Amino acid sequence: MSRAPSDRSLARELAERVKTEALRVGFHAVGILDAMPFERERRVSLERHSAQYFTGMSWLTADRLRFSSDVSNLVPGARSVVSVALAYGSPREWEGGARGRIARYAWSTDYHAEIKTRLVGVRDLLLATSTDAAAAVSVDTGRVMDRAAAVRAGYGWYGKNAMVLTAGAGSWVLLGEIITNVRLEPDEPLLTWCGSCTRCMDMCPTGAIVAPGTIDARRCISYLTIENRDWIPRALRRGLGAWIFGCDVCQEVCPVNSHAALASGSRAVDPEPRLAEILMLSEPEYRRRFRHTAVMRAGFKGLKRNACVAAGNVGGAEELPALRTLLTDADPCLRGHAAWAMGEIGGTDAIADLNRCGAHEPDERVRDEIACALVVARSRAGRGEIKRGHP
Ligand code: SF4
Numbered sequence: 001m002s003r004a005p006s007d008r009s010l011a012r013e014l015a016e017r018v019k020t021e022a023l024r025v026g027f028h029a030v031g032i033l034d035a036m037p038f039e040r041e042r043r044v045s046l047e048r049h050s051a052q053y054f055t056g057m058s059w060l061t062a063d064r065l066r067f068s069s070d071v072s073n074l075v076p077g078a079r080s081v082v083s084v085a086l087a088y089g090s091p092r093e094w095e096g097g098a099r100g101r102i103a104r105y106a107w108s109t110d111y112h113a114e115i116k117t118r119l120v121g122v123r124d125l126l127l128a129t130s131t132d133a134a135a136a137v138s139v140d141t142g143r144v145m146d147r148a149a150a151v152r153a154g155y156g157w158y159g160k161n162a163m164v165l166t167a168g169a170g171s172w173v174l175l176g177e178i179i180t181n182v183r184l185e186p187d188e189p190l191l192t193w194c195g196s197c198t199r200c201m202d203m204c205p206t207g208a209i210v211a212p213g214t215i216d217a218r219r220c221i222s223y224l225t226i227e228n229r230d231w232i233p234r235a236l237r238r239g240l241g242a243w244i245f246g247c248d249v250c251q252e253v254c255p256v257n258s259h260a261a262l263a264s265g266s267r268a269v270d271p272e273p274r275l276a277e278i279l280m281l282s283e284p285e286y287r288r289r290f291r292h293t294a295v296m297r298a299g300f301k302g303l304k305r306n307a308c309v310a311a312g313n314v315g316g317a318e319e320l321p322a323l324r325t326l327l328t329d330a331d332p333c334l335r336g337h338a339a340w341a342m343g344e345i346g347g348t349d350a351i352a353d354l355n356r357c358g359a360h361e362p363d364e365r366v367r368d369e370i371a372c373a374l375v376v377a378r379s380r381a382g383r384g385e386i387k388r389g390h391p
């Protein structure tokens, strides 16, 4: 009995030191939660997994979801978790024209290392408390349900766009954790929610938010342009607009984000590269241009595939020479997406190129894309429509 109050005050004092240090090293928000399993999130995510909402993300298995719902899998005997949020990305309006869009979180160098570096000092503070102390850092590796941790830590709440919203920086935050067997006084969860707002659901270009807080990854532009290694479904391509890596629409329209204080952050990539440039990149150029950034996750062919779709949506004559080259690429997926884009851009040159390549195309799926593209381009031509920028 006599030890309980002192244990508690120790846990409170240590929690305060940890939070002070986390804020000192630049995290926008920090909170502490107990290490109990995320039961509700485990149940919900397994239901979504069964409903095929994560189809295509082969790494996101039911076993992995179970693992990430219990932090004691990372640190046996875990008692507490420190959850941190790092604000990112100054806003910039899309200039329009034949430029692709890259999601804001990818504008600077890959954030994993930066969050880890900042967390190491906080972790060492915990390790110094006793010789038995254990602590592990986790940053977006799917080993911890980081959104669930942020919500239980009391500095964020779930938006209907499935993002964690924070009071100061909205959803423009990157999350990380320290899991430890040291007892820290936990914070209280917030009692905040979206209310009657449905802006993100209404404005999602592909209808991917199928219920509040539920994203069908198969329709989500972020998944389609980053994780997806397959063809982008034809029915969704127009919805991609100019996005070539990720999508920020459900965050840009969120009223909580309109008041967000944003970090300045250095730029490692052009947020709006010219599509013609991306379409013509060589693989060494791609690696040099995007190394140490999250854009590498899309892969060389994935980024070019995405640029084809964006070119079909917002491109014109300037992109046709590069698309014509891709129409004879060794990769059928790139040939197919280039054909689609040329059909969308239309015009006599595009029709002639599609006809010529269609006659020799060995791949059935690409032949189908060429046939569909010709239908679209001819019907446009029949109506006298000429895509913007096309002579
Ligand atoms: Fe929809 Fe884009 Fe949000 Fe995905 S990231 S849910 S596509 S608005």
Ligand code: SF4
Pocket (backbone or CB within 6 Å): 159, 160, 161, 162, 194, 197, 198, 199, 200, 201, 250, 253, 254, 255, 256
């Ligand atoms: Fe919630 Fe509205 Fe923001 Fe969607 S747009 S996350 S509903 S506040």
